[in-house]
Amino acid sequence: MFSRFSRSLNGGLATAAIAVAALTGCTTSGSSNDNQESLDLGSFIDVASLDPAQSDVGHYMPFLQPAYDTLIRLDDQGELVPMLATSWDFVDEARTIMELKLRDNVKFSDGTPLTADAVVSSLERFKASNGPRSTALASVDTATAVDDTTVQLHLRAPDPALAHNLALVAGMITNPAAADTDLASVPAGTGPYVLDTNATRRGDVYVFTRNENYYDTEAFPFDSISIRVLTDPTARLNAVKTEQVDAVYGAPSQLSEAQASGLTIVSTPGDWQGLFLIDRDGVTTTALGDVRVRQAINYAIDGDAILQSVAFDQGTPTTQVFYPGTPAFDPKLDDKYPYDPDKAKELLTEAGYANGFTLRMPSSDAFLPEVYPIIQQQLADVGITVEYDPQTPAAGLAPYLSGQYSSFFFSWGASQNWLDASLLLSESGAWNPYHVADPQIADLMSKIAAATGGEQDALYKELSAYVVDQAWFNPFYVVSNLMFVGPDVTVTPQPQQIVPSIYNYRPAE
Amino acid sequence: MLSFVLKRIASAIVLIVVVSFISFALTWLTPGDPARAILGISATDAQVEAKRTALGLDQNVFAAYIGWVRGVLTGDLGTSWFTNQSVADSIATRLPVTLSITIVAILLAGVIGVGIGLLAAARRGAVDSAIQPFAVLGFAVPNFIVAILLITVFAINLRMVPATGWVDFGSDPSLWAKSIVLPVIALAIAATAAVAQQTRNAAIATMQQDYVRTLRARGLGTGSIYLKHVLRNSAPVALTVLSLQFIGLLSGAVVIEYMFALPGIGALTVGAATQQDQPVIQGAVITVVIAVVVVNLIMDLAYAWLNPKVRS
Secondary structure (H helix, E strand, C coil): CHHHHHHHHHHHCHHHHHHHHHHHCCCCCCCCCCCCCEEEEEECCCCCCCCHHHCCCHHHHHHHCCCCCECEEECCCCCEEECCEEEEEECCCCCCEEEEEECCCCECCCCCECCHHHHHHHHHHHHCCCCCCHHHHCCEEEEEEEECCEEEEEECCCCCCHHHHCCCHHHECCCHHHCCCCCCCCCCCCCCEEECCCCCECCCEEEEEECCCCCCHHHCCCCEEEEEECCCHHHHHHHHHCCCCCEEEECHHHHHHHHHCCCEEEEEEEEEEEEECCCCCCCCCHHHHCHHHHHHHHHHCCHHHHHHHHHCCCEEECCCCCCCCCCCCCHHHHHCCCCCHHHHHHHHHHCCCCCCCEEEEEEECCCCCCHHHHHHHHHHCCCCEEEEEEECHHHCCHHHHCCCCCCEEEEECCCCHHHHHHHHHCCCCCCCCCCCCCHHHHHHHHHHHHCCHHHHHHHHHHHHHHHHHHCCEEEEEEEEEEEEECCCEEECCCCCCCCCCHHHEEECC | CHHHHHHHHHHHHHHHHHHHHHHHHHHHHCCCCHHHHHHCCCCCHHHHHHHHHHHCCCCCHHHHHHHHHHHHHCCCCCECCCCCCEHHHHHHHHHHHHHHHHHHHHHHHHHHHHHHHHHHHHHCHHHHHHHHHHHHHHHHCCHHHHHHHHHHHHHHHCCCCCCCCCCCCCCCHHHHHHHHHHHHHHHHHHHHHHHHHHHHHHHHHHHCCHHHHHHHHCCCCHHHHHHHHHHHHHHHHHHHHHHHHHHHHHHHHHHHHHHCCCCCHHHHHHHHHHHCCHHHHHHHHHHHHHHHHHHHHHHHHHHHHHCHHHHC
């Protein structure tokens, strides 16, 4: 049906095509970019700041990585590997002093050498900046330069996420000589590329060319990198289809069109989407204080069905909050709450809510609006009445973090286990808005902080199992992050990051 | 004439003050928390509080507005809360994009619309009947549908023009033309249809006037009657439609800028409005108000030129 329609459309508009060709004075494409020397990416959002101290991670990372190397790098398996630092070890029993050895042949883009003093000053600046990721260095009490290539970080308490954070924006070392310049618009780091300020138009396109002072040019096959801001999903898909860009972030709803266009699809686990049942002490909604009620909600929701209808089956059902493949993630836990409305009603009856209760939640048109009626219907089936307060997009995160609502639907980008545990589970965590204090969780987290290796991994799994059992959340599924990739490049996805790092791209053979 | 212009400028300033305060207050009083949105999911409450103070979000709406006006009077439109870019800079780089597509579209609509309208009025009969359905269709089909069709055919299937993006006129005029041709067509179709319809009706009404019959009787050529007399007397109607259409195009450009990934004012404003990026919203609002005032002023001057009665 559609192909017939489009064929007749092509014929009918042929005359108009000639008119357009005449108008533009050209009949062949001048827009496609066949130059494999350049990596051209399309980004879902504009970068907030090219200053690492004022930047978050995720979508922003490819904007910052060209100009800034990190102390430690996360490879495409999610493993920590050397970058500016060749080693990073805790040198004391209590694991509160981290010693980093620096590569000795690194220069900033202006030619000045990278020294331990520069690293210390960059870390101190980052910590004091009140940026989106300032908490990454909250555990660091002091940073000191032991000698030209050795830095010690003295911690207030053990921090199992520190090395991971040094592989993100906190570990991007800014040239101290540029600290007072407009770093938001013009980066000054040690990365393989520098921003071409003439070719860059903020909000539209960012162009990076090679940094002549880089220490490992061979590792980067592209002579330049450009990132275009393509907010509209259709515009993104059109740009990669017509080879204006090499790769874009894709939406599950566009998958079949992307496949039909011959694009390569690269997929990796992304956010988990589901309910935050945050009022675990029953302060606002008494019923949520009962673990049986929270478990009943987990049984009542058919995560698989929601995955099919809102995410076009691009993902995997889950029950846990930790990222697949990380130490805390245990595949066995995903069988814990099969869809079972009868079991849910049974648990509600046991808890004294045979006649149900009412849950008031925020709803939003900005993100997955279609999920709200499904949640409402499935919970209504077991007797729980959901009432929504619609929120404007401008309301942002406030409705979730204010403690105004005892539960809400959210999409959580899980990353390193300790970061997630600190934000979601610890008493002071921003995403534990009722600041529920669970002694079991506190005990496990303090043991994890002191442990290493296999012992730590086992404790993480125990923590995840406990949280699933206590039903602090109701994760429906882990949705897949998709990249649509054109013929000129290949790319491996980056675990725990919504888009691949720039290191993951290679020219196609 | 000078006092006419001065009066218009004075009323424009009042308009800018009123509109800028209303938009400022609406944004300020909308529930939301830009400080939390800027800092994201990892920030602590203390960080968010510090950010609120730094942005001046702890002030009341009047104090904040006065602070903003002070900045504007010294030529400082502020910095985007979300992209840390100077508002003046981003408007300066984005205004040419929006003006390129809207001005070219309105010129096309004016020339083609008036031409078609006059043709339909002059010939009536079969020509008029053939043009009418197209005019109605052109007016009825939303610009984004037109855009989807244009992109599919000319950018994706035929690869004649880029599907997305913008090239500066200064850096390459021919690539600039290619980057705006589809957006301009998508914008111009409805405006052309509207102008054609109004011109046709006005021209038909003018042609029924007694003086036209007199001109004919005196043996003036048909071409001269249409171009000198009918067109001149129907022009005020066409101009009114054009000025209204131009203002409409500025808002229609929002969707078109998104679909073609053009870095214009429309895309900037919508992005800023959903994030409550106050400095950017204010900068964009002022820019658009000034644009509307300028367009109206130009139209008034054009009326005055066409019709001496308006001048007095």
